[in-house]
Amino acid sequence: MKELLTIDDICVSYGNIKALQHVSMHVNEGDIVCLIGANGSGKSTLLKAIVGQEPLVGGCITFDGEEICRAKAEFVKGEKRGRHLTTDLIAAKGIALVPEGRRVFADMTVEENLDMGAFLVRDENIIAERKEAMYDFFPILGARRRQKTRSLSGGEQQMMAIARALMSGPRLILLDEPGLGLAPLVIADIFEKIDMINKQDKVTVFLVEQNARMALKASTEGYVMENGKIVLHDVSSALLENEQVRAAYLGE
């Protein structure tokens, strides 16, 4: 199986706070991999580091065999390694982030939001085709395409945020707590869509969630983060049975 994303011994700090400490993980092409952990354990920081929004103070990140981020201290002059791509370039390589809290443009319509997601796509025909595909896949967005996004429900806004990320035609989609603040039935709907995006559209998924049960059920492999460190890694079915996970994250 091909490793699409490789995170190798990365560290990220906010001043004195060591948000990520020597984190290593990998995501194989075609998989759904999840990262679970409590509030403040460093999950969002990891996603921001992958898309180049937080600089690394140690380690490096590779996507499809190409280094996309490396800590400045480890730059090697004259060698190709040591590159740190900008967020735009990382997006152009095929990584799309659906940020926590969805970050929709509330005063824009659904259609305008989807257009924003396609900012890297030059061909108008491809943009139009992708939008139609999104409206087919999320019919509620098709029905609301001319409405301001602020008038959508939380679940609809989450679907729009996912659709917006898919407009760039990514190979890897990073989802930051897609179930946050939503009712259980709506969460189930969204996870079903995530599974379809993975199985039908062959998009690899890296999912960050506080809702450990949903995330582990939806994924093939899982990682557990505590205080900026990976403390467990296994196939998700094994993590669901793991005593430590059951006590700390599944409320058992």
Ligand code: ATP
């Ligand atoms: P949540 O589920 O609440 O989003 P998380 O697991 O995603 O939590 P992060 O948001 O990555 O955790 O935060 C990790 C640590 O870094 C926390 O201690 C947090 O307070 C701190 N932190 C995050 N962002 C910043 C920032 N911009 N400046 C300073 N500290 C930060």
